[in-house]
Structure formats: C-alpha cells, structure tokens
Amino acid sequence: MANRQFDQSRTPTARKFLMRRRRQPIVGPTRANSDPPTAAMPQPSSDTMTPVQTDTPKPHSQPRRRDWGWPLIWLSVLLIFGGTAAGAFFWLITMPPPINCESISPLSPDMERLQCAQQAAASRKVDQLVKGLALVKDWPAEHPLYGQATQMRDEWSQSLLEIAQNKMDGGDLKSAIAIAGNVPKNSPVYADAQMLMALWQKDWDKGKILYNKAIEAIKTQQWQQATAYAQQMVRLRNDYWGQQRYGELLKQIVAERQAWGQLKEARDLATYETPDDLEKALSLVRKIGSNSYAYTLAKADIVKWSRKLLDLAAKRLQERDLDGAISIAKRVPQESSLYAEAQDFVLLSRAEILVPNTKSGPQQPAATIVAVLEAQAAARKLGPERPLYKQAQAKITDWQAQLKDLVQLQMASSLASVGQGLTYQLAIDQAQMVKQERPRRIYAQTLIAQWRKQLEQSQDRPYVVLAQQLAESGTINALKAAITKARQVTQGRPLRIEAQTLIASWNKQIQTLEDQPILDQAQTVAKQGNLGNAIRIAEKIGQGRALYKQARTSIDEWVGQIQIAEDRPKLNEATKLAAQGRLTEAIQVASQIGYGRALYYEAQDGIGRWAAERDAIRAAQQPAVTAQESYPAESYSPPAQEYYPPAEAYNPPAQNYAPPAEPYNPPAEAYVPPAEPYVPPAEPYVPPAEPYVPPAEPYVPPVESYSPPPEEPYYPPAESYNPPPEEPYYPPAESYNPPPAEPPAAAPPPAAPPAAEPLPMDGIE
Template structure:
C-alpha cells in the first residue's frame, strides 16, 4: 500500500526497530497499533475516555541482552520535539478514516453480517421454546393463556390425574371469557379421555382407581351422564368375578378339583381383561398346584389305611410336605392329626396284646405336628399303669390305679384314665371273691365245689373279670359232673368187657345215659359208638360172608343183592359197598365179553360171503368190540384180514372197472393196517382216469 504524499512515516520513539526479514510481508498500516509512551495515559493513547490508575508504574528495566539497538536513521528534528510528537499522534485517526471509505472493508462486513444473521435465525428456529414452570405458578394471578399452556402440558401426559388437573386449570375461567368456548371443548375432550383411561384401569384390575377417576369427572360435561352407569357396571362385573373366584377357592379347600376348574372356566366369560387373563391364570395355577398336593395327600391316606408304624410315619411325612400356602394345607393338618390318632390306636392295640415296649416305641415316634403331645404323655403314663396291672395281683393293680390317678382332670386322657381306674377297682373286687371261691373249692368234694361256684357267681356280668370267673365256674362244674358220671361210665366198661352181643348192647345203653353237655359226655359217646359198632359187626358179618361166598361161586348177582342188605351207617357198610362196587365191575366186564363175542361171531358170518359188501359189513360188526375187551385184538386182526381181501378184490376189479375198484378200496376203514396202502392205490387209479 502507498502512503499519501505529505504523510510522514511513523517510527517508534526511544529505540530503533529490529531489522525485518525482507521475505515476510509487511503489516498493513491499518493493523498497526500506534505506539505511545509509557507515561502517556491510556485514554489519550486509545482515543477513548477510559479510567486511568492514579499512579502509573514504570516499566521494568530491560535486561542488558534485551536492550534495543539504536536505529541507523535518526528522527527528524520536528518529530523529536513535543510539537512533532503531537502531529504524529493526529495522523493515526486519519488512517482509520481512510479505511472506513474502502469498499472492500464494507463488502467483508456485509458478508459477515449476512452469514451471522442467517445463523442466528436458524438457531432461533431450531431452539425449543421455553416451557413455563407450571408447579411454581400462583394460579389466582395467572393469565388464561398460561393456564391453557399448563393444561395442555398436563393433558399430554395421558394420565387420569393429569387430565383432571388440566380440566381444573381451564374450567375455572368465567363464562364471559373469550376462551370459554375453547375451554369447554377441551374439558369435554379430556373428560372423555379420563373415562377411557378409567375403563382401561378397570380392565387392568384397578377398580378403585377407575371408580375414583370416573367420579371426578365434572357434572357439566356430557361424559358425566354415563359415569354412574359405568361404575355400576364395573362393580357388578367385579362382584361377579370375585364370587366365582371365592367359589373356586372353596372347592379347592374341599378338594373338589373338577368344580374348582369349572369355576375357573367361568372367569373367561367375565367382561374384564384382568379377570380373564391374570386372575384366570392365577387360579388355574392354584388348581394345578392344589391338585398335586391333593394327590400327595391321597397317597398319604392310602398308606395310613394300610396300617403299620412305617406306613403311618410315611403318611405323616407326605402330609407335612404340603406347604402352608396350599389350599390343601388345612386338610393336610387335619389328616396329620388323624394319622397321629391312628398311631395312638396302634399303641393301644399293642398294649392290649401286652406289648409294652412296642407301644412305647410307637408313642415316642408321634411327631409334635400331630398336636398330640399332651395325649402322648398321658398315654405313656397309662401304658406303664396297664403293664403294672398285667401282674394280676391286688397290690400291682392298686399301683396301676395310683399311676392313673396322677392324670389330672385338665389332661386330655383324664376320662380314659378314670375308666381304667373304675375297671381296675372292679377287677380287685373280682380277684378277691375269686380267691375266696378257690379256697372253698380246695377240698374237691361236690359240696365244696358247689359252694365255690356259689361264691364266684356273686361277681356280676358287668365286671371285667367275668369271663375269667365263668371259666373257673365251668371248671368246677365239670369236676362235679365228672364225680357224678364217672361211676356210670365205669359200670358200662365192666359190662362191655364180657364181649357178647347182649353185653355190648347193655354197655352202650349204659353209656348213653350221660346227657349231652356233661363233662364226660364225649367220652361216653365215643365208647358207646365203639360198642354199638361191635354189635353191628356181629349182626352184619354173616351177611357179608354169605355175599362173598356167592361171588366166589360166580353168582355175582346174588352176592350184590346179599351185601346190599347191610344198611348205611352200620359198621360194615363201607366194606360191603366196596365189595359191591368190585362185583358190579366184574359183572359189567362179563356182559361186555359176551357182547364182544357175539359181535365177532356176527362179523365172521358176514365175511363168509366173500363179497365186498359182506366184507365191509363184517368189518363194521367187528369194530363194535369195545377197546377194553379182551377180544379187541382178535377183532383188529380180523379187520386187517378182511381189509386185505377187499384190497385184493379192488386191484382185480381195477383192470376193467376203475371206479368200481375205487369204491371197493374206500370200504377199508382207517383203523386197518392197510388203510394207507389202499389210499395210495385209490390216488393212482384216480390219476389214471383223470378224476
């Protein structure tokens, strides 16, 4: 850039500038800052009124190495003078004024301004408008536009509470407000949205929330007309669903899985998504779980029904595995108590069998969960008391009573203990009376035994020892009967010893005098039966001997008729029937032998004709001989002989009459030894003729 003529060059004061590299571009004059002296105020140096310090600090002295080198050209005299310095300072503003009239500068400024303005406008367009802080607004002084803005913000959240809050913000505008119509429109719109959200909340299972939201709708909007109807519908549906659910739960508690599942299916008909899905799935899950628990409980019951300590303990373990949250838990607890009671009953059964250790073992294994802890304690006391009473003496029974009396009236087995006490007291009375009766019976006479029976008979039937007393009375009664009947039976033995028919009959009559039910009745009856048998044998033996004589003589008919005169029930009846059966077999064999001989004789007569028909008839007649007959082998030989004749006739006839030969050969029976050969010949002849 060229300088204007007459403008002196600006040089720094006080020192000469460093020599510059000629290759570097020179700084434009417009960008050079004027050089002022250190002592010159800042307001004068910059040409503006700037605040100055009260005292200017001198610059630090330069280091020796940094001292500027003096310029080779000295300033003119006028510039070194004070007036020259002021002239130099006035040339700087003129240079800036010259730049202000340069068109390149204004072109650059215009471009930068246009781009900056565009960027600022774009930033303003893209920047989100500032949202009002609605929670911090004091609404009584808020403007309508601000209410509308905050109401729209709240409604955009699409929740019942926010929509109702939005309605409350704009619904408070007066009726004559210019925005009242818009407010009414939005209130109607948002009220419908609240009702829809309430319906959605109802289907989501939030009944109370849905009712509360619906009932907050303003009575001034049209949606309010269906609020109560909608609420009643929701409540009706909900009540129906709850009733179905409760019924299903009751069925589960009653272990009725089919009815519970039937109730669950009814939930699918409820007009509510929450009950159709969530609650239905929840209920079916409970049903399946309860059914599994029910199967477990059923298995426990089956084990308990089988009985035995091991099965009962396993049944309690299975029932105990059912969780407390299960609907079957209550039934399982009840079953555990039942199983415990069965264990108590098992212990009592062992006590009845006088197995004390087994009973105590069962009682010790009854778990606390059976809720029988106190009963088990009482049962243990009673078990020991019963074992003491088994010794069957008055002191031992009194000790058993003392142990049972330790069970107080507040204990669970108090009543049972009192029953044992009453029983044992009665037993003591019976033992005392029975012991007295035994003392009376010791002499063994009829009178003594009778007195003992009278004493023992004073024990009543209600006494627990009554059966024992009766057995003792029966023993003494038998002794009395034996004393009374023994002479009668001894006399019968003496009579029967003679051995003749009259003596045996008299002895049997003597023994039969002892009546049924007496002590010696069975013995007398047995002896009488023996003597009567001997009498019958003496009477029937001649008949049996005569029948055997007829049989030996070959007169089987007379032998059978004679033996059958011995009647049933007599001593020789079995022997006579055995002989009769044998003789009838022999007689039948004889008859068959005669028939076989007759059949074989008839067959030979038929075969004498020699004709095929005669031979065939002879074979049929011989075949009637029974297989058990001694003549059967002779009949078979004859059949084979006649079959050979038939085959020979057939072969001779085959020369001129094949069909006739086949007919003759077919008469040979299958029993014949030539049957296979005859069949082969028949097949050959058939092949020859093409049949």
C-alpha cells in the first residue's frame, strides 16, 4: 500500500504540485526589484558605481529597508505553509479508492489479488490459505511480485502444516492429510508435509490395530492383555494415540473391569431367585454405565430379572397374598422395559384380589357381587396405551360373566337357606342352570354338592335315630333290629359312615353276648383240670369274632400247660441220664421235645451243655484221626415229620396228640441209608469198637460256655439237613442244631463191640 501511495505521488498532478513548490523562492527577488531590501541588494563594483550626492541624508534610507524585510519573511512563511497544505489537499483528493476484495476477479491486477489473498490468509482459515497458495504457486520468477508472493507462499504453507498437525493431534487423520496435501510442490516444506502424512498414516494404522485388539481383549475380559496393548500405544509418535486414546483406554479398562465385576456379583445373587436377592442384583447392574460393553448383557439381565419378579408377584397373587405381590412388583426398576407393566400389574392385582377365587370354598354371593363391581371399576382405569390393557379388558369380560352367575347363585342360596328338603331341591335345580363353560361353574357345583349333602342328611337322619332308639335295650333281637334299620342308609349317602360305625358296634355287642357263655364254660372246665375239653369248647369261638383273641389267649395257655405236663418227664429223664454220665442217651431223650413246645428252649439248653461235656471227654481221651473217617452205618438219621406251629388251632390229644407211653415208630422209608448219613453238628457217633479220632483242628475246651442263640430256631426234620461230609467238626461254642421234634421212642442200639476191645473208661454208651 505504501508503494502504491509512493507510486501515485509520481502522477502528473503530483509533478505539478512539486514544480510549483520549486518556483516559490523566485517570487522574493521579483518583488524585491520593486522594493529591494537592503540585505538583498547587490554591491556595485567600483568601476560602475555612480557618485552619491552628499546632500542625501543616510538615516532616511535605513528605515525603508527594514519595512520590506519583515513582510518578506512573513510572506515566505505563509507561502511555505500554504504550499504544504495545498500539496496535502491535492494528494488527498488524488488518492486512489480502497480495493474491494469481494468483487475481485481473475481479471483483476495481480497486486490487488495478492493483497486480497494476504488479507484473507490473515484469518488462518484453511480454505483462504488454499486459495492464496493457488494464486501464487504458479507465478514465474520474472513476475514483478514474485519475491513478495514467495514469502507469502512459504508462510501459508507453514500455516497449513500447523493446522494439519493440530487436526492430527485431535484425531482427525482424514482432515490432517487433506490439509497437508494442499502444500504446493515448490514450497520448502513440501517434503516435510509428505513425510508427516506418511508418518501419520503409519502411526494411525498401528494405533488403530492396537486399540481394536485392546477392545477385543476388554470384551473377553482379558484385562492384562488389554493393558499390554494400551501400553504399546504410548510408544507411537502420535499424541492422539499415545496420550488421548491411551488415557481413555485405561479409564475404559478400569470401568469395564468394575462393570463386569458388578455383573458377576449380580448374577450370583440372582441365582437364588428370591425377591430380596433379585432386588439386590438389579441394584448392582443399574450402576453399570451405558457405554460399557457389559451394559448390553446387564440390560438383558434387567429385563429377565424383572420378569422373574413379576412371575413371583403373580404367584403370590394366586396365593391371595396381595401385599406380598404388590411389594415384589414394586421392586421392578424404572430402567427396566417392564416397569410400566409392573405398574399395571399392581393396579390389576388390587382389582383382582377383591374378587374371591372361583375355586375357593363357600362364599356369600351377595358380597362377591359387590367385590366384582369394585374390581371392574379399578380395571377400567387402564387405558389403551398401557401394556396390560388387553389383560385388563379380558378380566373385565370374565368378571361380567361371573356377575351374571353370581346373581343366579344368590337366588339359589336364598332358597337353600330355608333348610327344607323341597327348598334344597329347588336351590339345586337353580344352581344347575350355571353351565359347564361358565366361570362360576365350580362354585355352583360346590353349592350343589353342599345342598345335596344336606338334603340326603335330612332324608337319612330318621333311619339313624330310629336305629339308635332300637339298640338302647341292648338285647340281641333289639340290636339286630337296629342293624336292619341302619342298613337302610345306602352306600354313598352322607350318613353311611355313621350308620356303618353303629352297625359294627352293635355286631360286636351281639358276638359278645353270644360267645361270652362259651368262654366262661371253657374257663370253668379248665379250672376243673380238664384242659382238653376246655380247649375244644373255646375253639367254638371262630376267627373274627369279638372274643376270638381272648379265647386264643386262653387256648395257648392251656396248651402250654398240657405240653409241660407231657414233656417234663422226658426232660427229667434226660437230666437223670446225663447225671449218670450217659450223655448221648440224655441228648436223644431231650431231643424228643420239639420246636414250639413249652420246654423246647430248656431242653435245648441241656442238650448243648451235655454235648459240650461229651465232646470234651472224647477229645481228651482219644488220639487224633482225620475228620473224614466216620461210620455212616452207625449214624442216626431221625425221620422227617411235619411241623405244626402253635399259632394254628389246637387238636385234642385223642385225635392228634400221641401220649408218651406209646413209642413212636418211624416209617421205614424215612430212614436215611448209610450212603447219605445224618451228621449232627456236634459230631458223628463213633462206635466203641474203634477209638474216636478227633478232627484235625484242635478242640477248644468247654471253658467258653455254650450259649445257644435264641434267634436261630430249630428246623424240623421235614426240611432235612444234609451237611457235606467233608466239613470238619466245629466246637460247641457255635450253634447246635438239635435232632427233630419227635424222635423215635428207642434209638437203634449200637453194634456189639468185639471181645478183644474193652469199653471206654468213662462208661459212655
């Protein structure tokens, strides 16, 4: 601008102004000719000087020169200031107008375009800098403004690089590369721009890869791996990835780790599926931020757990627990998509709890009608935009149908309240008009069953009352008449159980009246000592009668007395034989007392004691022989016989009981041949012809007393026991199996010993 102003000072107008200023010193001498001052007068030479008259006074000439000097000075000063002012005014009126950059065009002078570009570039806007560079980048070196344009180009290129670097630091790679790409090739910073763009792209790609890997590690909850990727981003030569995104990533790792921890804790609590635990779980997941990767799962869990709360609330409502249902439904958080549904559930629950359950017990129809009307009014508060609007409308329709049934049942209840048979029947007919598909069908059937029961009770009660009156006398005929009357209450009637109970009681009384004389007679005969006749009399009381157990108790007692009387001589005889040292005979005699008889266990105790004594004597006197050597020809095998347990009815001695005087002859076929000998557990019988050889195992002396186990009963000969012959003998400490209940009266005598071998010294036969 200064150059342009300097150039315009060279215009013709400016030259005229300067020439006028150069002429101003000539004006003084011109005017001095008419009134020359003394100081300006030229000194004449001596040759040309005219003679001065002496009569002219000199003092008169000095004042005239001073009058012309001061005006000339003031006039010069005035002319100088006036010329300056005139020149300035002329310069002002001749200054060119300012350039309008808005109307600049490609046809405008380069100077004006350069000035406009410089003004626009001063704003440091990218588009203005790009326009300026586009203007000057192609100017040749011969251009008058080339030097100034080159300086502007370098400044603008550097500004573009700075702006591009700022964009890159802000994470805008695309804009940074686009801005840096506007640097012209003839700019000194063009190579730097290309290098920076390549570096930015390389670091951006690395940073993006590391960042994506870190994000994937975060999604899979690999916190250490994500942190390692984040630390690698610091090494990048890029502030955006190394500082900004690195810091954001570390914060995200911490936040995600905390969010996943909260989600895991919440899921652990939710597994218990209780309202309190679900509420705590929802409270935890609600703290998870929406920008977290765990938020998506947390949001789904919120919906799932909210649905679980509503299910629990519905279950409580079915149990008629209104407060519990509402309390659970209110725990659904506002963040859940089911929050509106929970609010509707609370409203519908309050309405539904007013209506009694159709499957519940007896109700008052009038009160139920009022409750249904209140429930309908509450359900109508839900508008069409609410989530449970359809459910509310369905309930309103159902309640309307129930209302119609309740009105009909109210009429039936009014009839049944009279309490007469006819009114009960009318009420039943009225209630049966409620069809099967109606909502109050179950309630109607309940009322019908109740009224039918009351009707049948009113019909059967006279039979029961009359039967009780007949049975009051207590005679057999009266009791039978009462039973006949009570049996008129047929099966399926309400009073059937009561009638059958009375019939059973009267039957028991009749049996007692019939059987008591028989039992008294049997006891009288037993006291006289005729136990057999007493048993036969008592057996007339059959099984299932009222006094049967009492009769069986007496029969068992009398049978025991008979058995003791029969078996005591045998046991005394065996004891006597044992005292004489004839232990084997004592065992055989005591074995005749069979299992189930009164003295059986006493006999078994003696048998075990005597067998132990016999085995001890034989073990001490006879040399050892192999356990396999035995004499089956001399072994005793008792015959098999059928065992009759005492629980069965006792047969009188005349028919089934064999008195001891008559010897028992075993059947021939019952005798076991020597090929299969019966070996008693104590030891097989050894004839005195050859000495007894004890088994290979040493005998344990009878210091350990023989204690037969009471829980192991004796098995009768019917189930013959044939032990393997190779089993060795066991000492008496183990269980002893006695011979059968009824052995033969006389055991076969042993073979006569040879004359050369004497009898044993102990005298045992």
